[in-house]
Amino acid sequence: xxxxxxxxxxxxxxxxxxxxxxxxxxxxxxxxxxxxxxxxxxxxxxxxxxxxxxxxxxxxxxxxxxxxxxxxxxxxxxxxxxxxxxxxxxxxxxxxxxxxxxxxxxxxxxxxxxxxxxxxxxxxxxxxxxxxxxxxxxxxxxxxxxxxxxxxxxxxxxxxxxxxxxxxxxxxxxxxxxxxxxxxxxxxxxxxxxxxxxxxxxxxxxxxxxxxxxxxxxxxxxxxxxxxxxxxxxxxxxxxxxxxxxxxxxxxxxxxxxxxxxxxxxxxxxxxxxxxxxxxxxxxxxxxxxxxxxxxxx
Numbered sequence: 384x385x386x387x388x389x390x391x392x393x394x395x396x397x398x399x400x401x402x403x404x405x406x407x408x409x410x411x412x413x414x415x416x417x418x419x420x421x422x423x424x425x426x427x428x429x430x431x432x433x434x435x436x437x438x439x440x441x442x443x444x445x446x447x448x449x450x451x452x453x454x455x456x457x458x459x460x461x462x463x464x465x466x467x468x469x470x471x472x473x474x475x476x477x478x479x480x481x482x483x484x485x486x487x488x489x490x491x492x493x494x495x496x497x498x499x500x501x502x503x504x505x506x507x508x509x510x511x512x513x514x515x516x517x518x519x520x521x522x523x524x525x526x527x528x529x530x531x532x533x534x535x536x537x538x539x540x541x542x543x544x545x546x547x548x549x550x551x552x553x554x555x556x557x558x559x560x561x562x563x564x565x566x567x568x569x570x571x572x573x574x575x576x577x578x579x580x581x582x583x584x585x586x587x588x589x590x591x592x593x594x595x596x597x598x599x600x601x602x603x604x605x606x607x608x609x610x611x612x613x614x615x616x617x618x619x620x621x622x623x624x625x626x627x628x629x630x631x632x633x634x635x636x637x638x639x640x641x642x643x644x645x646x647x648x649x650x651x652x653x654x655x656x657x658x659x660x661x662x663x664x665x666x667x668x669x670x671x672x673x674x675x676x677x678x679x680x681x
Contacts, residue, residue: 386427388460391453393420394432398450402440474666475504481518482527484511485609485629486654490679491527498674505667513607518659525658525668529626537657540672542679544651545626547586550639554619561642562622565598568643572621574612575602585624586650587643600624626652628679654679 397406397417407417425432432446442450482491487509495507510523518526518537532539551561562568565587576582584597603621606612612623613630617638633639656675658668 386424388457390420390424390427391457393417394424395450395453395457397421397433397440398442473504474502474670476664476667477506477508478664478667478671479508479510479522479524480527480671481510481512481521481523481525483513483529483609485613485626486527486529487511488610489629489632491675494675494678497678498671501674502667502670505670518657524664525656525671528655528657529652531653532655532657536659538660540656540658540676542654542656542676544653545628546649546651547624547626547647548630548634548641549585549587549622549624549643549647550616550630550634551622551642552617552619553637553640555616555621556640556642558619561640563643565643565646568598568600568622572603573600574615574621574623575600575605576609576612577605577607582624586648588646588648628654 393406393410393412396410397403400406400409403417403421404414407414410417421433428445428449430445431443432449434441434443480491488511491509495509499505499507510521512521515526515528518524527542529545559571562571583602584599587598588596604615606615609625609629613625613633615621616623616625617633622642630639634641656672658664
């Protein structure tokens with residue numbers, strides 16, 4: 384005969400409460416009923432889970448190992464039940480989403496009309512920031528992060544990755560010519576980031592061979608936002624290294640031209656959504672992440 388979840392619950396409650404009497408009161412059952420359930424569980428498992436004395440209960444070695452598994456099973460069942468309950472409910476309430484301005488402009492904002500049509504009772508608050516923010520301090524529910532994640536207590540969901548390319552406008556190339564080698568970049572105006580510094584190391588192979596040796600550029604002009612860099616490149620100011628998620632449409636429509644493809648390493652920036660686990664927010668967070676993951680092509 385297989386163990387029932389009711390028996391698992393009785394066992395865990397007895398241990399957490401410290402006595403059969405306290406467990407019976409917590410579960411709303413009789414002391415004799417809880418005692419019989421515990422005895423029945425031990426008979427099914429053919430092993431003693433607790434040692435009973437007049438003063439206290441003590442877990443056996445087998446009981447300690449079984450307790451960990453029982454807790455995991457009950458937690459998984461509770462999560463499954465909450466998931467079904469959330470599915471029956473219509474997500475509602477405020478949801479604060481934060482992302483760097485290029486990702487917000489190109490990958491989030493264009494889809495929010497469709498999201499609001501699906502979830503009209505969710506009130507969105509969209510914010511942009513070029514630095515990593517503290518979710519609790521800024522009261523942010525979901526943050527979209529570009530690049531490798533640092534270890535943290537946040538939950539994370541990978542949304543994909545975006546390739547980096549070196550780009551220039553047709554007008555710039557017509558006026559200054561196209562650089563054909565890494566060395567030739569020294570004769571051109573390069574656009575870089577104010578911070579972080581690692582974004583000014585472009586993934587280029589020296590001589591077109593071997594492992595990529597990131598080229599540390601000396602930018603003639605810098606900006607804190609990738610969107611500002613994009614606008615500078617579009618205006619013909621110079622050359623920049625930018626991610627596909629903000630420039631793919633420009634390349635398709637010939638507003639920007641990828642260059643140095645023969646020496647460019649296949650480097651991609653991971654894109655992730657990070658959030659704190661919260662029962663009150665779970666439905667809103669889950670439906671937003673499912674929605675955006677299905678629509679953002681990276």
